[in-house]
Amino acid sequence: MKIKKRTTIYDIAEKLNITASSVSRALNNSNYVNENTKKLILKTAEELNYKRNTLASNLRKGHSKTIGIVVPRINQNFFSNVIAGIEEATYQKDYNLIICQSSESQSKEIKCVNTLINQHVDCIVISVSVDGTDYQHLQNVLDHGIQLIQFDRVTDELETLKVINDNEQASFEAVSHMIEQGYKRISLLEGPQNLQIFRQRKTGYLNALKKYDLPIIDELIVENAWTKELGAEATRKLLSLNEPPDAIFASTSDFSALGVLEVATAMGFKVPGQLGICGYSNEAFTELTSPSITTIDQFSSYMGKTIANLYFQEMENKEDVEVVPKIISIKPKLIIRSSTKKNGD
């Protein structure tokens, strides 16, 4: 790469025999420049192929018009959809996105957050990694005067803005649906219980059982079965029980549900006749398996837009009022497909 000297406002100023102040003002469309000089400056800037140095500008202005995002995995459908949603909403306001992935490791998450603080982002949007236990790094974000928005996987140890799904309700509805379909021994595949979302989903499951007076059977509740492999493994055990479940709610993800489906099919269980299956997230593939998988849609892209708008709204009345921890809860939707149609309606 040849190192080229980039045009600055001083170059423009020099060429026109004026000062950089005026150039800056013209470029920012200030009123304190003569219309004609403004036009001349704009024309010259164009000619010299001038591009504002955002680094300098932001340094001076004290903000960066940048939002940092930290997610466990960029290429997981749910997250990439949320990001796409945020991007869409922020793009219009000329904001940039710096994206990091924590790869489900808190130590990397901490590094990411620190980098974003260094970058002077105006806001950090985060969905915490699975192994999180300490949240000092998030407190740190607030201490540096940076807006913090948690979404989906949130921690209650901090009072921040949050955009979440109503996991409990969604889970409750899913399990209720299965019960109404006639399933009676419904197994739950849990996610790591240190994450709130998975605790909530469990609560929803328990509430549904209670509502329909079904017993809670411990051996049907499997801890930590949140990947396809773990889901498959759990299913192998469950279906080998003396009294196997007649339905499995993979509350952790559709991937887990997929593992269930594959094992069940391999073991000769008829889905949904002998075994009902429900996943979580509405991944694209759930529509394509045979049978198609009942699941829960989280409106991921809408969630992204909501996050962005929440930020902008907070910015507007930032002087007005004291910060109140604000929580926006989006109600997910149960998508009923073939894998839970016991009655075959």
Add this chain to the structure above:
Amino acid sequence: MKIKKRTTIYDIAEKLNITASSVSRALNNSNYVNENTKKLILKTAEELNYKRNTLASNLRKGHSKTIGIVVPRINQNFFSNVIAGIEEATYQKDYNLIICQSSESQSKEIKCVNTLINQHVDCIVISVSVDGTDYQHLQNVLDHGIQLIQFDRVTDELETLKVINDNEQASFEAVSHMIEQGYKRISLLEGPQNLQIFRQRKTGYLNALKKYDLPIIDELIVENAWTKELGAEATRKLLSLNEPPDAIFASTSDFSALGVLEVATAMGFKVPGQLGICGYSNEAFTELTSPSITTIDQFSSYMGKTIANLYFQEMENKEDVEVVPKIISIKPKLIIRSSTKKNGD
């Protein structure tokens, strides 16, 4: 948000009765500071919760340790995997990623690129949008001394670093495979021909036909069938022909192939018996459909890593030699599944 004053090197300097120079040197682990003072500075920085202002640092240093990425859609599997790959490789070197999506619109692509230039990114990684015709904005990147790496969807109008798939070869192999399976009237669903990747895939298709002495039948070549809907529509027409094809190569994407499969099944065509289907990209769902879909894996995440490494490599010998346009071609892999097993082997 309360506005808080952030700790600067001056605060640290003042507290220790030294100058900011020393603090800066200590923080950068320079040799020109006494070991003891260095330790003291580091300790004080920690105590005051100091975070370097990367904006100021980068402004001074003239680079940003940031790579900008522009893709048509963030949440498309292929792209999010490439991004994840880039992230993984750059994270170790403390680089940041700014990610933009062009939403398949060149005008937005241009805005994205300009933003990235403003941000003083060190490198721009781009896969161009479908409606691209003019590439002045990319030339502009080079003119500003910014490294430019094109990937997947590249334009030959510019001599830049490129990381691509060998689309022609992959396409050739896919079609050859179908012919060897006994399919004789193979239809091609084309993508927009202004994109090189789709032209190359067409060439591969034609070459395979030629190699096996099969005629090129115009009515079996469908322009612009690159979404699920367009693929479905094209299939409806193709299968209604007097002499319908006995195989369809959806060279554009697996989504298109999915459209084909759904329509074919709905119209009562047996796949793969009466109709062979091959997609492109190895989307996760291709494994899950019934029958599973034969497709081509592009090693997307590996591609991302390759892009990052290419950049780092170029950085290292940037003074050494004149820039040579370098093209890295990754050979994709044909994944043979059920949808093309005419002989049922």
Add this chain to the structure above:
DNA sequence: TTGCATTATGCAATCGATTGCCGAAATTAT
């Protein structure tokens, strides 16, 4: 014509970190 407001522009400080240059102090060599 004088006085006052309005508009346009320049001056210089500022944002925070980095770095070349210089000199003082400390160490080593002669």
Add this chain to the structure above:
DNA sequence: ATAATTTCGGCAATCGATTGCATAATGCAA
């Protein structure tokens, strides 16, 4: 003991854009 070298740390300029303050120029009214 003196000279030569190394180590350490300060000074001040710099990166490029922004902005409060001051001043000059212009317009308008009295």
